[in-house]
Amino acid sequence: MDSALIPDGVRRCPLWKFLLGLSVAGAVLLWGVYAMLLCWVKGLNQTNMNDYYGFALWIWADLAVIALGGGAFFTGLLKYVIGKDELKNIINYAVLIGFICYSSALLILAIDVGQPLRSWFIFWHANVHSMLTEVAFCLSCYFAVLTIEYIPLVLENRQLDKVPFFHNLSHNMHSAMAVFAATGAFLSFFHQGSLGGVAGVLFGRPFAFREHILIWPYTFFLFTWSAAAYGPSFTLFITWLTEKITHKKLVKDNVVFLLAKISGWMILTYIAAKSVDTLYWMFQTAPAQGLQWHFFYQNNAFYGKWILFTEIILCGWLPALILVYRPLRERASWRVTAFVLGIIGVSLNRWVMVLQTMAVPVMPFDEWVLYIPSWQEVATTILPVAYGVILIMISYRYLPIFPQEKELNPITIPNGQEPELTTDPQDLAVKTMAVSNSVEEVAAT
Amino acid sequence: MLPFNFEWVWDMGHYVFHGGLWYALTVIGLGMSYCVIKAVIDTSKGKGAGHH
Numbered sequence: 001m002d003s004a005l006i007p008d009g010v011r012r013c014p015l016w017k018f019l020l021g022l023s024v025a026g027a028v029l030l031w032g033v034y035a036m037l038l039c040w041v042k043g044l045n046q047t048n049m050n051d052y053y054g055f056a057l058w059i060w061a062d063l064a065v066i067a068l069g070g071g072a073f074f075t076g077l078l079k080y081v082i083g084k085d086e087l088k089n090i091i092n093y094a095v096l097i098g099f100i101c102y103s104s105a106l107l108i109l110a111i112d113v114g115q116p117l118r119s120w121f122i123f124w125h126a127n128v129h130s131m132l133t134e135v136a137f138c139l140s141c142y143f144a145v146l147t148i149e150y151i152p153l154v155l156e157n158r159q160l161d162k163v164p165f166f167h168n169l170s171h172n173m174h175s176a177m178a179v180f181a182a183t184g185a186f187l188s189f190f191h192q193g194s195l196g197g198v199a200g201v202l203f204g205r206p207f208a209f210r211e212h213i214l215i216w217p218y219t220f221f222l223f224t225w226s227a228a229a230y231g232p233s234f235t236l237f238i239t240w241l242t243e244k245i246t247h248k249k250l251v252k253d254n255v256v257f258l259l260a261k262i263s264g265w266m267i268l269t270y271i272a273a274k275s276v277d278t279l280y281w282m283f284q285t286a287p288a289q290g291l292q293w294h295f296f297y298q299n300n301a302f303y304g305k306w307i308l309f310t311e312i313i314l315c316g317w318l319p320a321l322i323l324v325y326r327p328l329r330e331r332a333s334w335r336v337t338a339f340v341l342g343i344i345g346v347s348l349n350r351w352v353m354v355l356q357t358m359a360v361p362v363m364p365f366d367e368w369v370l371y372i373p374s375w376q377e378v379a380t381t382i383l384p385v386a387y388g389v390i391l392i393m394i395s396y397r398y399l400p401i402f403p404q405e406k407e408l409n410p411i412t413i414p415n416g417q418e419p420e421l422t423t424d425p426q427d428l429a430v431k432t433m434a435v436s437n438s439v440e441e442v443a444a445t
Numbered sequence: 446m447l448p449f450n451f452e453w454v455w456d457m458g459h460y461v462f463h464g465g466l467w468y469a470l471t472v473i474g475l476g477m478s479y480c481v482i483k484a485v486i487d488t489s490k491g492k493g494a495g496h497h
Contacts, residue, residue: 123466124446128458137462141469148477164493169484171493176476183472190465 032383070231072098104384138191196223264323315345
């Protein structure tokens with residue numbers, strides 16, 4: 001029914017199956033929308049936020065998706081500015097994932113702000129002394145850049161591409177993409193950094209306060225670095241997940257290995273810097289404020305030293321070493337384990353830097369209060385995930401996201417048998433020849 | 446946000462924040478304008494027609 005919209009030379013599941021999948025994700029989405037409306041209509045009393053958790057699940061999710069969406073700007077930088085041309089085979093998907101992550105971040109902020117009709121106030125009545133103003137500026141502009149990067153992909157839809165203006169526009173946008181990618185990298189550097197900087201400048205919160213380089217605390221650089229490091233891992237993990245769900249090889253191994261290697265080295269250098277930063281904070285910054293570092297990890301039921309070990313060793317050094325060491329990187333099970341650990345690591349880092357920072361008692365009368373989000377908060381946090389699944393489903397079905405898909409999955413063998421998945425070029429050539437011979441035979445009869 | 450806004454002050458904070466914002470918006474705006482205008486010209490010259 002919708003076959004005219006599906007890209008040439010690729011196979012997709014039947015429409016009913018696609019619609020069934022959409023309806024499942026749509027039901028989750030509706031649940032989230034219901035919770036979102038409750039928050040907007042009834043107010044933030046629908047949440048379990050309190051004086052210790054003014055930044056709660058939403059802000060954590062916000063920072064986590066922004067970090068994980070960092071794969072878009074960094075892969076774009078590598079492809080368009082540094083010239084790693086092999087990454088053209090995964091850049092579309094990186095852009096799509098980035099687009100989903102950033103639109104999700106803006107959606108979550110719209111819920112958290114509580115009065116989205118006044119969102120424009122942050123531009124018109126900007127507080128130029130706030131790092132979060134810069135985050136708002138850069139986030140909005142970078143979302144515009146991601147939209148610009150996503151538009152050519154939409155215009156490459158089989159039917160839209162037949163319209164000469166759209167074809168020309170898409171072509172021109174591809175030609176100018178280096179400018180947009182460089183602008184995206186510039187904007188990302190500042191908003192990722194400022195999200196970290198917000199925590200680092202809090203001199204009244206000794207758990208998060210860090211030394212500075214000029215006006216920027218170390219956390220500024222660590223946040224940008226971690227987004228560039230773990231973002232590509234997230235892109236590769238979602239690509240792997242998509243391949244498993246579709247039962248297809250969508251990106252060639254050399255592309256995956258290259259991006260995994262870059263991600264691994266980025267994680268390694270980041271986690272080395274993070275370790276030095278943490279040690280300096282433990283033995284210099286915190287004692288200078290009259291505190292011992294282990295004070296921040298005691299007298300509560302949740303935030304123990306395990307969190308530090310998990311973030312830095314288990315989900316930092318370990319995935320870095322796996323991805324840097326070639327024999328492990330090239331084994332799918334180890335590689336995907338490293339991706340998962342990395343994703344957990346950077347998400348945990350954002351949790352610690354936002355929630356633990358605000359929850360640690362700083363006054364003698366303060367208590368270590370724990371926080372469990374309300375179902376409305378959970379539903380509104382899952383809402384972007386459902387939205388992301390839907391957008392990936394639609395984009396994968398109707399847009400040529402993976403340039404190598406056709407080559408890796410030749411279709412239409414006359415006897416109806418599915419070709420085996422392979423990445424071996426010789427094997428592919430033989431199979432392609434067999435298919436074309438069969439087609440010729442059928443045509444001759 | 447704009448110099449005629451009543452809250453506007455000519456100080457370093459406004460130069461840096463709004464300078465960065467307008468710089469990014471200008472690059473994005475000019476880039477997109479170039480793409481759209483060139484697409485209109487290309488289309489009027491018959492480019493891209495019948496590429497299928």
